[in-house]
Amino acid sequence: MTVKHLTTPISDADIAALEVGDMVYISGEIYCGRDAVLPKIVRMTEDGSIAGTGIQLEGGVIFHTAVSPAGVGPTSSNKLEIEASIAPLSKAGIRLHLGKGALHSETVDALGKYHAVYAVIPPVTALLGALTQEQKVVAFPEEGMEAFHSLKVKDYPAIIAAAHGRSIYDD
């Protein structure tokens, strides 16, 4: 099992070197969102209103999670609104989508097309708490725990589940 370390912003070279099945440790600033807020972020990339907000999608990571006093942990990335965000946000610069569950083949193809990958993270909320150094709301605070958050993290563990048009679920 190959182990790699990734720090945001993630470069195209980092992505090119990743293979399905690699274990990765992710550090740096990452974004968090799920069903309620990701469609809104997608719309902001499409109408251009994301410019000037300070949100830096290029090289970024989006973790499919709520952020609450209970902690963080992946929700199912194949939920309709979440999976629908993966292609447009990859096109807008996100390089790694972090969640859980199998994705449809169209999404896996879109990840490959836009030089992005999908990784699954164990739902280990108690351990992730110790690896989370900071958290803040970035946009849509009215969504509460489902607002668009950023986290500063150190060595979040994950396994690359889709990259370069291949999915670990298809093997």
Add this chain to the structure above:
Amino acid sequence: MMTDGIVSAVKETLITAGSTFSEDKIRAYQRAIAAETNERAKWVLETILENGKTAAKNRTPLCDDSGIPHIVLEVGKNRAVTGEMLDAIYQGVAEGLREMPGRPMAVMGSDWERIDQSGGLDPDPGALAPAPLLMHYSDVPDRLRVHIAMFGGGPAIRGKTYRVFHKHSAQVVKDEIVSWASEAVAQLGCSPCTLTIGIGRSHYEAASLMLKAQVFGNHDVQSEAEQEITRRVNETNIGVLGLHGDTSVLSTFLQIGPQRASGVRVVCMRPSCCFEPRHAYTDL
């Protein structure tokens, strides 16, 4: 037990349910880790077990989806349950949700605002209403036991309650359960699962039996049928988090209730996630 004692006992029970692996579950994980041949799956199993130890030590949630409280009351013939006691139990649930803390995920607003989630979320973790309480008659005369099981959202997405035409063959029902479970576990993303299953005469009865399976099931005590279902789903090679391997399912907890004179059985199958059943109990 006086009201304050009930509130305190139920509060601690809820926190235990949300933060602590049972002893039989720890043993089930240890067996799975020893038997797992897929390197990545073994690492994830070890990480999940480590998460369980950390959550129990800190008495914090095993998962950020800390779950909807489901209460089962076991009542023996010498005991009585009063409205005042129920009030104290609900108060204990609310205090437990605040102290753990549970995820503040009570949806506010009118009926349809709660449906489309346009009324916002209550920031108070204790505002989360428990599911309707289930009463179970105990053959232990002096028992008054409060069980709490915390139900996460992922298994609710992938679970299923539906009729099965059994064709007068138990094997047909088992085959259908294996088929449902194989599809559900593959989609869930938070395997290894414990399959919790109820078979009854109505959707309500099947679901209530599934809840009883959550609170009465034991990883160390598995019937022949439970072992068969577990083995067959594990043969699918879905594996931990869907990453393949030997461990898609740790165990199966099955409750079979009374059945109707009919060609139909109603089956409720919940692919309980890697942390579920999140269950604890206290005796009042």
